[in-house]
Amino acid sequence: xxxxxxxxxxxxxxxxxxxxxxxxxxxxxxxxxxxxxxxxxxxxxxxxxxxxxxxxxxxxxxxxxxxxxxxxxxxxxxxxxxxxxxxxxxxxxxxxxxxxxxx
Numbered sequence: 001x002x003x004x005x006x007x008x009x010x011x012x013x014x015x016x017x018x019x020x021x022x023x024x025x026x027x028x029x030x031x032x033x034x035x036x037x038x039x040x041x042x043x044x045x046x047x048x049x050x051x052x053x054x055x056x057x058x059x060x061x062x063x064x065x066x067x068x069x070x071x072x073x074x075x076x077x078x079x080x081x082x083x084x085x086x087x088x089x090x091x092x093x094x095x096x097x098x099x100x101x102x103x
Contacts, residue, residue: 049069052065053065053066053069054066064092064093064094064096064097064101065093067092067093067096068089068090068092068093069089071089071092071093072085072086072088072089075088075089
């Protein structure tokens with residue numbers, strides 16, 4: 001069953017890529033298409049962060065990962081460099097786990 005999903009996903013990706021080559025350039029130059037194409041990576045990354053932060057298997061979990069994400073958001077609002085954001089988030093989650101506050 002898993003191989004069917006992998007094959008279907010691969011085929012879908014290939015067809016999507018092929019459609020991109022077959023579309024006329026005038027369709028891709030519309031402002032709305034460009035706007036959506038620019039926002040898709042942001043939406044996908046946000047969805048990935050949400051799933052990795054709140055999910056554990058099939059369960060919804062709130063633990064040290066949420067604290068790490070909140071610290072990262074705070075560091076980003078303070079315009080900290082990316083490396084500082086990552087280190088601060090990892091350190092806060094690790095400290096909470098070490099203290100036994102959030103498993």
